[in-house]
Amino acid sequence: MASTSIKTVGVIGTGIIGASWTALFLAKGLRVIVTDPAPGAESKLHEYLKKNYLAIPNKIATPEKYLKNLTFVKDIDPYLGELDLIQENGPERLDFKRRLFAHLDAHTPEHVLIASSSSGLPSSEFVTDCERKASRILIGHPFNPPHLIPLVEVVPHPKTGDAYVTAACEFYRSLGKDPVVVKKETPGFIANRLQAAVCAEAYSLIFRGIISAEDLDKTMTSGLGLRWAFSGPVMTNSLGGGGDFGHFMDHLGPALKSWLDDMQKHQFDMGSMTEKETLKGKVDEWVSHVDIEKTEKDRDTFLTGLISARSEI
């Protein structure tokens, strides 16, 4: 099953993630069959697609063809035989996903890869009632919004076939995405864990009055984030060690350990209402004065430019 053979994609659920996937699939010239039971879902999707088409990097479809390849259906069952891949974006509820995947597995041809956008539920928990071919089911977790951010976390469950992991990566890569393989299911996968690590320390520093919320964010956007947009923690460490990660660990490891020990001592208590209320107050001193709509618009402009600049290096 080569990714190039994927011509028709089924999208289940057109909330913010499903709509963004749909925009990407259409822009890349694929035929997309979409379903969502929410009232007004079809017109909301059309609005989203019109609004976001221009921002998608390296489009293949012309604006005319873009929407022609879309079919919105009330019931996807009659179309399951036409699909080459399903991208599921339903609610993050275990009972719902268990029923949905059992149904999809029973009614979709066996060679069809079924990917879930789930950010929270590992697929091993919701393939339990799949009796036909659970090995073609995996997580393809995008980073919001999928039509802009290249990262996709591909997470197999213990019985997913290697060929399907490879096929999923090839498919996402053919769309210009950067898939990574999470080899063992782990809560939060990778990106959300790294993000949580930063948030926890950020909350502690703001709560303790070491730095304002605004300056904390600036530490990221004017420093760390710029670096991390080019090199991840491992390469950054390796460059810091003159190209040698071991050299970095030997020389800067002890300093790193002393900071981590201090951070451990001053951990923010996520379970404490008082700490949370104090933190919220300190954050609001800044965020309540920010024009959020403008920030969101600026972010999309920035990301579009950054992602096209990246592809030139």
Add this chain to the structure above:
Amino acid sequence: MASTSIKTVGVIGTGIIGASWTALFLAKGLRVIVTDPAPGAESKLHEYLKKNYLAIPNKIATPEKYLKNLTFVKDIDPYLGELDLIQENGPERLDFKRRLFAHLDAHTPEHVLIASSSSGLPSSEFVTDCERKASRILIGHPFNPPHLIPLVEVVPHPKTGDAYVTAACEFYRSLGKDPVVVKKETPGFIANRLQAAVCAEAYSLIFRGIISAEDLDKTMTSGLGLRWAFSGPVMTNSLGGGGDFGHFMDHLGPALKSWLDDMQKHQFDMGSMTEKETLKGKVDEWVSHVDIEKTEKDRDTFLTGLISARSEI
């Protein structure tokens, strides 16, 4: 003391950080008096300046004037009376810095701000022998390389005067930098702590075989890092909560806590030789095949482009 009155800067130490500061100061049209006792320091500095001049964003000095404003001296003492600000970049040794700062404090006019680039030593520890005016001493910790990355962490010690904190921020801002104020001395300041938080979890995920070193880095450069180059953790959370940080905390706080609890359970042991050796091995599977020199060059190209793109939003 207004930052605009700063025309002549003294730079002590021209290692990688001092040389980069010097390049920036010169590019912004300042007169710079530099000293470094290391053999060959002067010619190494000239080489660095020639190599890095072009990359500096928003230069004021012409290439001709750039080097004319530089004076390299064996002994800076006779020049201390001419300086408006000192940026110190000496070795990170407490005894050395204690002696140096006592000497500078005793021989530099009282209105002159003295900033240390120290990343590790809080200034309260090395101003102990300053008998004249310790209140004009603080940390101005840049993010490497200072001539490119905008972040500067300004860290007063408990007796630093507020006016000097303000003046330092104004001075760095006048150079196109983005200073943040670290209100209380804390090990690693802000950026290194946030970085350590990410590294610790990254090491654990790689060590445990959840993800390869290369894919771990891609999670950052194709996802998180792109987002963080625009918005820090606080604004990212707030945008995730529809513009409301409190809403984010109430709805996604429990998930965040569950990931943090799992991370705590699987912490990488920075003190274990076995864990470190395993980690190094897994990192080397990737890094030993990377062209480090090319990566460094690409990084500088990328950063220069990104930083100029940022200033347009």
